[in-house]
Amino acid sequence: MIPRGVEVYVALDPIDLRWGFDRLCGVVVERLGRQARSGALFVFFGRRRTAVKVLFADRTGISVFYKRLDAGTFRIPEAMIEGDTARLIDERAFDDLIDGLELAAVRRRAVH
Numbered sequence: 001m002i003p004r005g006v007e008v009y010v011a012l013d014p015i016d017l018r019w020g021f022d023r024l025c026g027v028v029v030e031r032l033g034r035q036a037r038s039g040a041l042f043v044f045f046g047r048r049r050t051a052v053k054v055l056f057a058d059r060t061g062i063s064v065f066y067k068r069l070d071a072g073t074f075r076i077p078e079a080m081i082e083g084d085t086a087r088l089i090d091e092r093a094f095d096d097l098i099d100g101l102e103l104a105a106v107r108r109r110a111v112h
Helices: 021-030 091-098
Strands: 008-011 041-045 051-058 061-068 086-089 109-111
Touching: 008 091, 021 041, 021 051, 021 061, 041 091, 051 091, 086 091
Parallel strands: 008 041
Antiparallel strands: 008 086, 041 051, 051 061, 086 109
8 A cells, every 4th residue: 555665754843643644744744744655654652652643645645654552652752952842864764663663873964
């Protein structure tokens, strides 16, 4: 369903994970300055970092994936520049993030 080679943006501020499709699309535009239907993945964390939602849009519609860890917390990447609202990570870092692994050793680019 999700093709390889897509951009992955991790929102750096927690959100209310009760939000659905429309509100998450609004957050992508308002807070991240991106278009929700760009084909990129947008990763959102809850306040406790035990759950994550991933928003993805393709040519047929919008999907939201939700994952809650059985133990531990998701590791949110740090901002490269103070004030950043999101981080662009690669696919391997995304796989590690979803698996609940530490992202400290992964190179990331700043997103404005």
